[in-house]
Amino acid sequence: MQSVKMLNKSYINGEWTEGESTRTYDILNPYDRSIVTSVRLATSEQLDETFKIARAAQKEWAKSTVEERRLVLQRALDYLAANKEDIVNTIISETGGTVLKANVEHHLAIDFLKEAIKYADEIYKIKKIPGSPEKLNHIYKLPLGVISSITPFNFPLNLSMRAIAPAIALGNSIVHKPDIKVGLSGGAIIAKAFEHAGLPKGVLNVILTDIEEIGDGMLTNPELDLICFTGSSTVGRYIGGIAGQNLKRVALELGGNSPLVVLSDADVNQAVNAAIFGKFIHQGQICMIVNRIIVHQDKYDEFVEKFVARAKELPYGDPSDPKTIIGPLINEHQLTKALRYIEEAKQEGATVALEGKRVGNVLTPYVFTNVENSSKLAQTELFAPIASIIKARTDNEAIEIANDTAYGLSSSIFTSDLGRGEELALQIDAGMTHVNDQTVNDAPNIPFGGNKASGLGRFGNPWVVEEFTVTKWISVQTTDRKYPF
Template sequence: MSTTAHSLDRLIDESVFAGRIYLDGEWIEGGGGEIASIEPATGETLAMVGVASAADVARAAEGAARAQREWAATPHPVRAGVLRRAGQLWEQHAEEIMGWNVREVGAIPPLAGFALHVTAAECYEASALPSAPLGQVLSSEEPRISLAEQVPVGVVGVISPFNVPLILGIRAVAPALALGNAVLLKPDPRTVITGGVSMVRIFEEAGLPAGLLQLVPGGAEVGEAMVSDPRVRVIAFTGSTRAGRAVGELAGRHLKRAHLELGGNSAFLVRADADVDQAVNLATWGAFLHQGQICMTVGRHIVHESLFDAYVEKLAAKAESMVVGDPAAGQVHLGPLIDEVQRDRVHTLVQDAVAQGAELRAGGTYEGLFYRPTVLANTPRDAAAYCDEVFGPVASVVSYSTDDEAVELASATDYGLSLGIVSKDALGALDLARRIPTGIVHINDQTVNDEANAPFGGTGSSGTGSRHGGVQANVDAFTETRWITLRREPGQYPL
């Protein structure tokens, strides 16, 4: 089989992509060699994937810039059609892609299915962008027509993480393409197949012209080359706050925009009038879904003192009842953490918190990469498991007595991504939310939510406040504003 042919039965054919990257419509050997894609649940090698080099990034940027000019001039119904077909293909090949998501990422099937749903929805939403109004008629003090026009930036660099690679890649890739840009995509090296190969194949089958989506997997060297390349004008980065700071600093040095969606340590406030069982149901999802490897995960459970004991007892009982295991082998609640480095970090945070005085009420143990859902009660406020992003299935529960104290506790963080509040008084909860700086608020819900048409982003150490989602947010993210004036006759000036 040639490197450009594909099986009729499968979307993702290892014999085609194995050990290769995707440049200008062809699968070629990457300058960075190849690495194994490892199934975290079993340690099995799923396939070999190609790794790009800095030289590959330069070639990709050159090809993307060349292809983008014609794409931007393509009639908007054609661009919209590619995005609609992409959405249909995500649905058509959902079972196959879910299989990779479960095995390569460690997602349980319900989460893998949700990721496919959102990914298709992102493409359908993006298909409306090519025909969206892309400008304004401005008032002018001169006898002329004055316009503000939104034009494609050119080439967009997308850097996506390992945890939910489909959603966190497509939410930038789809709108950027729809608005007439080309994209360089750098997925996390641990999830190249789910977060990179599947995306390339979907858009290839959807009819996207060659060169408009370039796949350049790799580590820091590849990311630095992408951010530094003068042909890449906007960076859309999702990842840790530490890495995001480095990306933002480098982008600023090169005078380009960086949309940074970073870490979180979201608060979940349970008010005195809340139903404990309902709150625990929400908290279980918010704290333990996908092993806590979600930026919006509930990290800090801030519970009114009158409900604290019952809440801790019921959350701990729920945690103890949950099944942890290989999501590809049977029905489980939690799958594996992504690798040993992450597992050891999570365990160290839990052990240190207990040493500082936190009460271990559930979990705190692991087998292989399978970490038990963990509940810590009365975690010291300066313990890293409470005040930092854990990125594991760890719930720290503290109590409060007054609304002012709840606001103080929820606000006492550098992060500002998502906030959940449970109360029978929804308007009172909204009043509290307005006093707590976050980019997202969910009243009578937990913190992990995502819809393709809704703006998404955080404040503080959770990001630059830029948004993905919705027409205006995506237009702002992936276009430049150009001022245009037209006179009937040339103007006259006194000099």
């Protein structure tokens, strides 16, 4: 693979393009704050021109054959597979993710490409709907047009590919803006993969810039047809408002406050195993991370004792060390917020069952017990290695507590009665509930998405096909129709 540092430009109309801003941005390694690379930021004028390019390119790409689209996707997949080591190392250095996390992310990105190959034939396929003998009803799915994609810092390769792969597979073009903090793994590497794959110019465009340069340009450009955003609920609401005013479609995967519920008949050891992984993978910086652990009072003390013992043992430090589980938070801003949450929780009266510490840019695990679900700690999406354990008097109360949040992304239930577990799972108001597993699960062939403040729309095959296409009804009158006047 071309040196990562050489991929520090926007990719516009099939060309690696220097930003025209007077400003540059240093992408930093979250662990030691060393400079990974510096990016000259793209301007709003460059963004406007890119949307025009994407519109023209999409009209031609919409005429591509299934075989052409599948070949491009397969070649991009081959590129990611062939350059796995360099890509994984870039994810580690740019996101602060551990070796485990980076490998999981690389694997998921490839899986989304594999799945996109399967549904590249969904556009222009005729679905016949019964009607009268004199009228044929044909339903088509057509490319939607130009997609505006905005992705966050935590799983940049995977979350970007989750939007880019279906867009390309279904005949759309895309203007993609990764979080500039992870501009390489969130954008430039993907652009390189599709350049290698022979994707026609202008179908995929990656803009390396920030809000100070482009304002709402990714939301308001008249050429865009869909805004695909993964990020906070606050920003999602703002995007939804602008999209509504301009009658633009949205696919929004937003914040979470995922509960892991331990019922009275649960296997505590396995619940602890799951909660440790689901709380502390990538330092808690995942939208569907375990944010609240709700435990029946009969299992509470045993669970707390075993959970704290496990959390205390988690190795922390340099994420490039394969033994590390807890790496750095993404930047000083996120660290400061996490430390503020900890102090506020102490002031609210929560019990510190495990006192963590800051070591450089790493925050080691904190565990709070006797947490009230109404507290700020329990109702905040923490994005940090801070665990909150809540006691429930009954199993039904545990489900009520789980639902007592503005969010509804992921959730999980631990029980020895699988049938009852699934019945209770249906009572949790979340887009996804996992019985006897933790909350961080993703796959390209499931309906990934949330309820309430956690988003609108669903990713995954076949649900993403609906999101990224437009449905058209064509009727064919086979005989002369007689009209009443």
